[in-house]
Amino acid sequence: MSAHVDTHDHDDDHGHHHKETFVTKYIFSQDHKMIAKQYLITGVIIMGIIGILMSLLIRMQIAWPEEPNVVFEALLGKWAPDGVMDADIYLALVTIHGTLMVFFVLTAGLSGTFSNLLIPLQIGARDMASGFLNMISYWLFFVSCVIMISSFFVEFGPAAAGWTIYPPLSALPMSQPGSGMGMTLWLVSMAIFIASSLLGSLNYIVTVINLRTKGMSMTRLPLTIWAFFITAVIGVISFPVLLSAALMLIMDRSFGTSFFLSDIFIQGEVLHYQGGSPVLFEHLFWFLGHPEVYIVLLPALGITSEIISTNSRKPIFGYRAMVASILAIAFLSTIVWGHHMFISGMNPFLGSVFTFTTLLIAIPSAVKAFNYITTLWKGNLQLNPAMLFSIGLVSTFITGGLTGIILGDSALDINVHDTYFVVAHFHLVMGISALYGVFAGIYHWFPKMYGRMMNKNLGYIHFWVTAICAYGVFFPMHFIGMAGLPRRYYTNSNFPLFDDTADANVVITIFALIGGLVQLVFLYNFIRSIFYGQKTVQNPWRSNTLEWTAPVEHFHGNWHGEIPHVYRWAYDYSKPGHDEDFVPQNVPLKEGEEELQH
Amino acid sequence: MTALLTIIIVLFIAVAIWQMVKIFDLAEARLDNNQVANDKDNRINGYLMIWFLVFIYVITIVSFWKWGDLPLVSNSASEHGPQLDNLMIISMIIIFFVQTVTQFLLHWFAYKYKGEKGRKALFYADNDKLEFIWTIIPVVVLAGLIIYGLFTWTNIMNLDAEDDPLVVELYAQQFNWKARYGGDDNVLGKANVRLIDIDRANILGVDESDPNAEDDVITTELHLPVGRQVLFKMRSQDVLHSAYMPHFRAQMNCVPGMITQFAFTPTVTTEEMRANPDIIDKVANINRIRVEKSEKLVAKGEEALDRYEFDYLLLCNKICGKSHYNMQMKIIVETQEEYDAWMSEQKKFKESLVQ
Numbered sequence: 001m002s003a004h005v006d007t008h009d010h011d012d013d014h015g016h017h018h019k020e021t022f023v024t025k026y027i028f029s030q031d032h033k034m035i036a037k038q039y040l041i042t043g044v045i046i047m048g049i050i051g052i053l054m055s056l057l058i059r060m061q062i063a064w065p066e067e068p069n070v071v072f073e074a075l076l077g078k079w080a081p082d083g084v085m086d087a088d089i090y091l092a093l094v095t096i097h098g099t100l101m102v103f104f105v106l107t108a109g110l111s112g113t114f115s116n117l118l119i120p121l122q123i124g125a126r127d128m129a130s131g132f133l134n135m136i137s138y139w140l141f142f143v144s145c146v147i148m149i150s151s152f153f154v155e156f157g158p159a160a161a162g163w164t165i166y167p168p169l170s171a172l173p174m175s176q177p178g179s180g181m182g183m184t185l186w187l188v189s190m191a192i193f194i195a196s197s198l199l200g201s202l203n204y205i206v207t208v209i210n211l212r213t214k215g216m217s218m219t220r221l222p223l224t225i226w227a228f229f230i231t232a233v234i235g236v237i238s239f240p241v242l243l244s245a246a247l248m249l250i251m252d253r254s255f256g257t258s259f260f261l262s263d264i265f266i267q268g269e270v271l272h273y274q275g276g277s278p279v280l281f282e283h284l285f286w287f288l289g290h291p292e293v294y295i296v297l298l299p300a301l302g303i304t305s306e307i308i309s310t311n312s313r314k315p316i317f318g319y320r321a322m323v324a325s326i327l328a329i330a331f332l333s334t335i336v337w338g339h340h341m342f343i344s345g346m347n348p349f350l351g352s353v354f355t356f357t358t359l360l361i362a363i364p365s366a367v368k369a370f371n372y373i374t375t376l377w378k379g380n381l382q383l384n385p386a387m388l389f390s391i392g393l394v395s396t397f398i399t400g401g402l403t404g405i406i407l408g409d410s411a412l413d414i415n416v417h418d419t420y421f422v423v424a425h426f427h428l429v430m431g432i433s434a435l436y437g438v439f440a441g442i443y444h445w446f447p448k449m450y451g452r453m454m455n456k457n458l459g460y461i462h463f464w465v466t467a468i469c470a471y472g473v474f475f476p477m478h479f480i481g482m483a484g485l486p487r488r489y490y491t492n493s494n495f496p497l498f499d500d501t502a503d504a505n506v507v508i509t510i511f512a513l514i515g516g517l518v519q520l521v522f523l524y525n526f527i528r529s530i531f532y533g534q535k536t537v538q539n540p541w542r543s544n545t546l547e548w549t550a551p552v553e554h555f556h557g558n559w560h561g562e563i564p565h566v567y568r569w570a571y572d573y574s575k576p577g578h579d580e581d582f583v584p585q586n587v588p589l590k591e592g593e594e595e596l597q598h
Numbered sequence: 599m600t601a602l603l604t605i606i607i608v609l610f611i612a613v614a615i616w617q618m619v620k621i622f623d624l625a626e627a628r629l630d631n632n633q634v635a636n637d638k639d640n641r642i643n644g645y646l647m648i649w650f651l652v653f654i655y656v657i658t659i660v661s662f663w664k665w666g667d668l669p670l671v672s673n674s675a676s677e678h679g680p681q682l683d684n685l686m687i688i689s690m691i692i693i694f695f696v697q698t699v700t701q702f703l704l705h706w707f708a709y710k711y712k713g714e715k716g717r718k719a720l721f722y723a724d725n726d727k728l729e730f731i732w733t734i735i736p737v738v739v740l741a742g743l744i745i746y747g748l749f750t751w752t753n754i755m756n757l758d759a760e761d762d763p764l765v766v767e768l769y770a771q772q773f774n775w776k777a778r779y780g781g782d783d784n785v786l787g788k789a790n791v792r793l794i795d796i797d798r799a800n801i802l803g804v805d806e807s808d809p810n811a812e813d814d815v816i817t818t819e820l821h822l823p824v825g826r827q828v829l830f831k832m833r834s835q836d837v838l839h840s841a842y843m844p845h846f847r848a849q850m851n852c853v854p855g856m857i858t859q860f861a862f863t864p865t866v867t868t869e870e871m872r873a874n875p876d877i878i879d880k881v882a883n884i885n886r887i888r889v890e891k892s893e894k895l896v897a898k899g900e901e902a903l904d905r906y907e908f909d910y911l912l913l914c915n916k917i918c919g920k921s922h923y924n925m926q927m928k929i930i931v932e933t934q935e936e937y938d939a940w941m942s943e944q945k946k947f948k949e950s951l952v953q
Contacts, residue, residue, distance in 0.1 A: 405743065
């Protein structure tokens with residue numbers, strides 16, 4: 001370990017004398033803190049705005065399907081003649097909303113921002129293992145964003161086969177307009193995205209393993225780092241499988257292979273495909289698709305662990321159990337993908353196996369939820385906006401997670417599969433929960449990123465309205481889902497059977513619109529605080545982790561002089577025998593003080 | 599007009615936010631490090647936590663009160679339906695119990711232990727016994743659910759060869775359904791999309807040289823005799839579709855290039871279901887909604903909506919393209935006599951071909 005420290009001290013001198021130009025500092029930066037901010041602005045803010053806007057258009061269409069809408073006319077142009085949304089573009093919005101939120105905002109945005117910012121700072125490293133790869137990773141991500149968005153400007157619109165892009169719908173341009181150029185752009189964008197994600201993940205893994213400062217043993221790592229580390233491992237295991245699926249799909253689309261296609265008659269002609277299986281694609285897709293849920297969720301849970309402990313002024317309860325549950329979730333996440341495919345036509349026996357493994361995930365999840373609640377118990381809770389979002393995360397994680405018990409059960413899945421029940425479930429448990437994680441992280445580490453504080457009162461308004469709207473949107477949605485209402489229907493008016501779900505859909509849309517609008521408060525607060533926020537002190541939340549031992553101002557190398565050494569775990573809050581209610585990790589043990597052994 | 603109103607509303611909101619920030623700024627100008635929660639913030643947000651807990655409970659109760667009759671957890675129309683509904687209800691009860699208790703603890707603690715200057719939190723990092731308890735409780739509960747679930751699943755999915763089910767092919771294409779019956783011999787003729795011949799009206803690609811195919815019957819409505827097990831063989835000619843029959847608690851994807859299957863026994867005829875008090879209420883409610891909607895439509899000079907009458911439906915439940923939202927087929931469950939009468943009126947495959 002000491003060898004690393006030495007080399008890094010050396011790097012530091014080097015870094016200080018290095019003259020940085022505008023381009024190397026702000027654009028092609030290799031500094032992890034700048035890259036984190038780039039990911040935040042591109043991934044979370046810009047892609048987030050586009051993704052949320054799309055969801056609002058979708059909601060308006062569902063609530064008021066027949067009525068012309070000026071918003072549609074203004075935003076969708078030729079795809080909403082006279083303000084009536086076209087059915088193809090509805091599916092395109094659903095598809096791109098899903099893709100943007102799952103991959104661009106909650107994978108690249110979330111991990112890209114917080115893994116980049118926190119891994120070097122919290123383990124006591126000068127930078128990532130490879131700053132250059134890190135820079136490449138961001139710019140690949142940027143390119144994939146541009147390509148994905150550009151698909152809105154091609155003649156027949158973007159991909160519209162759902163974010164899961166099941167072939168043959170996604171493979172055959174004659175099956176829907178979006179499966180032409182739009183789908184090509186989707187696949188190219190995702191291939192580049194995966195390359196970016198892999199470069200990022202490899203960097204995180206290598207950095208955590210190799211560049212921890214002296215004394216930072218794995219058992220002293222903050223839970224944020226554990227979560228980011230394991231997330232990166234899952235990403236490296238599962239993303240290549242999606243890449244291979246995407247490549248095979250490209251081959252099927254453009255080079256006449258039959259990996260996923262067989263026996264197809266469409267628009268009056270028989271196609272040549274023979275012997276492939278769409279179910280194979282589903283297997284490959286969900287081998288990434290399910291771990292992806294945890295790639296989205298684990299970093300949010302890591303952030304929450306850190307914020308709940310800091311703001312409770314208490315150690316996180318059951319550190320070992322928390323680490324063990326992250327590991328258990330990571331392991332199980334790779335062997336449960338079949339629960340998306342109970343009724344896909346695969347052998348029912350596989351359904352039994354996947355039911356078993358799926359419901360097992362509830363155990364580590366329950367342990368995490370109980371440990372969060374116990375951490376609050378007898379704490380001295382500082383209800384900062386970040387803390388509110390973390391508590392909100394635990395709340396939606398529980399509500400959304402519980403319905404997973406129904407969906408993971410193959411027998412019950414028969415009747416709620418692909419209904420709004422599923423939509424409600426995954427939006428709460430991974431969408432809203434992970435977004436809360438992002439918000440919590442932004443409020444908490446904003447001072448570290450920009451040297452200024454965000455306005456807390458706007459933060460409170462943001463949280464409470466968002467929290468109410470999130471439940472207002474997704475709670476009633478379970479009911480219309482259990483009524484059998486299928487998702488991805490452009491309108492339900494062809495089914496009088498579902499007429500009694502219409503009022504619920506209007507309620508949901510109103511909550512969604514309010515919830516969407518209140519994000520403007522956050523946006524305003526965010527942008528304003530970058531320039532005019534109150535200047536921060538070095539450690540505003542009185543936190544233990546190493547990032548707060550670094551100076552407020554940013555420079556390549558993070559710490560002047562020697563990097564801090566670590567003598568204790570990250571959660572010595574309110575430890576008896578200390579005057580302050582926090583003891584940073586770089587404070588040596590007092591004489592006779594015992595370290596908690598993990 | 600609406601556009602103008604929307605713009606004005608958005609402007610008002612923007613101004614309101616701007617004004618609010620000004621007020622906050624002025625109010626806080628005198629404080630130091632004022633963007634970290636102080637005792638007052640903790641108190642206010644602590645109380646709001648309790649109100650939020652109340653909100654969660656209220657929205658639960660309101661949802662049940664307003665939409666509680668929507669979920670399909672009773673009045674199933676298939677033999678395996680009640681078993682599945684039972685499992686659903688048991689799971690729901692467990693979920694609501696856990697939800698109520700954990701949300702209470704979470705928000706109550708957030709209120710009870712809201713921060714105060716000078717108070718010190720309890721240094722409490724581990725308790726193996728406690729953690730063991732809340733690991734083992736979910737294990738036991740889930741073990742029960744898993745075992746019950748697996749029995750139900752096996753029961754639904756496993757076909758008993760002795761049952762002599764009625765064999766029906768469900769054929770999916772963008773964007774409609776066809777049903778094909780095996781005819782008198784109850785055996786479906788071989789078929790492949792390569793044999794489709796639109797000119798001769800062989801739209802399902804049935805093999806004309808297969809003797810079993812001659813008496814096959816192709817229909818656009820699905821008729822099922824009550825009380826007899828039906829084995830559905832699903833095919834799709836173009837993209838993935840999913841045959842979803844919510845009232846029968848049945849669903850299976852239709853996959854091009856392979857035949858998938860699902861079997862169930864319908865237990866309630868369409869007529870009986872229409873006479874079910876719950877369904878009568880539901881239909882009356884839907885018709886009330888439709889009348890209200892019709893009034894608005896007529897006022898706009900459009901046609902009024904038809905009256906709704908209950909029917910079982912087969913819906914497409916896998917995204918399949920533009921008209922996915924309108925890919926449906928009526929299912930009629932009837933007595934064996936009615937079914938036989940209907941079947942005798944249908945054209946056999948051989949007769950239906952254009953020579």
